[in-house]
Amino acid sequence: MTVRFVALFTGGLAFLPFFSDAQTLRSARTVWASDVADVPALARDVDLMLRSGELELASIQRDGVFQGRTHERLDQYHRGVRVFGGQLVWQKEAGRVLSITGKLFGDDNGEMSVNTDAALDANAAVAHALAASEANAFAVGPVELVVLPMKEGATLAYYLHVRGDRRLDAFFVDASKGRILLRYNDHRSQTGMIGLGVGTWGDQKKMTVQQAAGTHRAVDTVRPFGIRTYDVNFDAGTWNRYAADTPAFLATDADNEWRDGAVVDAHVYAGYTYDYYFKQHGRRGVDDAGLANINFVHIARQSAGFNNAFYDPVDNSLNYGDGDGITFNFFSSSLDVVAHELTHAVTQFTSDLIYLNESGALSEAISDIMAVSVEFFFEPAGSGRQRADWVLGEDIFINFGPIFRSFRDPNALGDPDHYDVRCAPQVCTEDFDNGGVHINSSIVNHAFYLMVEGGTNRVSGMRVDGVGRAQMDRIESIFYRAFTVYLVPSSNFSDAREATLRAARELFSAGSALEQTVRQGWDAVGVH
Structure with missing residues (x-):
């Protein structure tokens, strides 16, 4: 094909x-x-x-x-x-x-020869998917008959999701023979009143809440789209069945002086991220139409080691683990983690990049890029906890120092900083990091860093004259427009390069210094 x-x-x-x-x-x-x-x-x-x-x-x-x-x-x-x-x-x-x-x-003539008469019905497809899943898994969301473009040709398949223990697997089941054609984890990781909240790290924050039923609830009714934060109280079974989005699970506080750091940080940082998108990009909520934001915290006790945060595309929710209490604290305690996960929601409602291979790495990259952008928008620049910088996830570590990813020097963590040293499909298979979605995102991250701060790529030796942090918002606007307007679900790195060049020309004119900087950045990391 x-x-x-x-x-x-x-x-x-x-x-x-x-x-x-x-x-x-x-x-x-x-x-x-x-x-x-x-x-x-x-x-x-x-x-x-x-x-x-x-x-x-x-x-x-x-x-x-x-x-x-x-x-x-x-x-x-x-x-x-x-x-x-x-x-x-x-x-x-x-x-x-x-x-x-x-x-x-x-095919070469733009034609497709696929029989769209399914031999199996949707229930049979679900049964095949469940048979390939863990014992307590169950199907969630719609079951859709699709044409799946494969290397060897197009195949009629059922597309569905199966919820397991801390997993959300996307399945494509052959509509003729019931074979599992493709499977991957689709969890995309990582009248109001004002209350006073204390975050995980002891910092005070203003909480926008709702007074109701003789208490205060973590419901933001000031922002047009609304934010609701739920305390699952370790009832993972109810949460896993998508049944915790009820008033009974809303986080509450009697005196409006909030002391649960996981709740405070998830609620406040979601508000910060929404404010960034509105003030910087004119976006009204994740769907640009006022969809409410839903946060879930305290899903499992720290003894369970739920060391993860993810966006769930089934119910459009942000989910934060409590960490293990040894290495990791609450995953909502880091602004860049919250902004990262919320950006996955923005991606779903725009380019909807397939969370696999290069398109999945682009999804991770734009989440990382917007995460550091939100940090620099709200936090003072510098090193240390709750400071804007070019690393990700540093604030969730109990002993400050480790990080998840570095924009400036991905290689320091063993991540690729150039396309020639990417994790290739032979290694990063679809069963390993969904084809390198987290690993290879560092190439795009590094290109963004070079466009802003400037510097020389380790592999190519090419130098980029960055625009400087004072003009970082211009590079942000280029990437935002490229990723939300021009990319499509199956886009790859080359598409992202051309989309950002297009956005630079459209926003700042053809031949502008910004267009040249964007071109230099991609050239330096070997994306053509």
């Missing part, structure tokens, strides 16, 4: 070939062009695909920068069945199509 890319930009678009380096999913290097066919002519082709049912409107995003513009995401369909990862995005203003980008799957 040939994967074709629809190249964007002012001249129009053309279908361009891809080549796969993924283990299972059909993915590809993307070729972009700036001088291609006429946009109006291609828009007519896209319109014909919409009329024929080959494309269907999935969502419409408003443009937070250019008033009056919208971005329509169009999912690819084959005989009424969605093609997993196939999507176009066209940018419109006053009825005029400005650009189109995305990926479509098909």
Whole structure:
């Protein structure tokens, strides 16, 4: 099967070939062009695909920068069945199509020969998935019949999620024979009143809460979208069944002087992150339409060693472990961890990057990038606890010093700082770190760091003249626009490079110093 890319930009678009380096999913290097066919002519082709049912409107995003513009995401369909990862995005203003980008799957003629009559029904597919799961696992969310692009060709499959012990597995079950075609962990890790809260590390914070039923509840009703923080009180069984989102589990405090650090930090830091997105990017909540934020804390006791935080795409919730009390404290105690996980929600409602291989690494990277951006927005720069810096996760360690990832020097932690030394598919299989989603994200992180602070890449020896921290918000805006507007679920690193260059030209003009800095940053880390 040939994967074709629809190249964007002012001249129009053309279908361009891809080549796969993924283990299972059909993915590809993307070729972009700036001088291609006429946009109006291609828009007519896209319109014909919409009329024929080959494309269907999935969502419409408003443009937070250019008033009056919208971005329509169009999912690819084959005989009424969605093609997993196939999507176009066209940018419109006053009825005029400005650009189109995305990926479509098909053979050399754009055709696809897949029988869409399923031999198995959805219940049988669920049974096959459960048979391959742990004993107490159960299916959650919808079961969707999709066309799954594979290396050897497209296959009709059922797409569903199975909840296990601290896992949320995405399954693709062959709709003909019941084989498990693909499986990966889809947990994406890591009238109001004002109360006074004390965070995990003894710092005082203002809590926006709600007075009700003779007490104070961790419900933010000041922000239009709202934030609700739930104390599961170690009832992991109820939480695991998605049944803890009830008033009975809302965190409460009688005197409005909040002393539970896990609750205080999760609630306040979620508010900080939402404020950052609104003030810096004009975004109104994770879905840009006021969806409430849901936090869960105290899921399991520290003796259980729940050393994790993750975004759950089934119920759009942020979930924070209590740590083990030896190495890790509450995972909500670090602003960058909360901002990281909340950004996964933003990604789900925009590019919805598939959490596997390079697209998954891009999802992790933009979460990391927005996390450090939120830190620099709210915290003073420096070294030490609760200081803005170029490392991640430092504030959850009981003994301050260790870190999860470094933007400045990924190699110091054994992570790649150049595409040539990435964790290749032969090592980072889909069973190992979902194809390197956390490991390879460091390449993108390092490129972002070089664009801001400047420096020389260890592998290429190439120097980047960064814009300086005073203009960091400009690089942030470029990455935000690229990742939320131009990328599609199956995008890879090359796509991200071209999307950020496009965003730089659109925001700051073609040939600008910022465009050159972005180009230098990607060149330095070997992404072309």
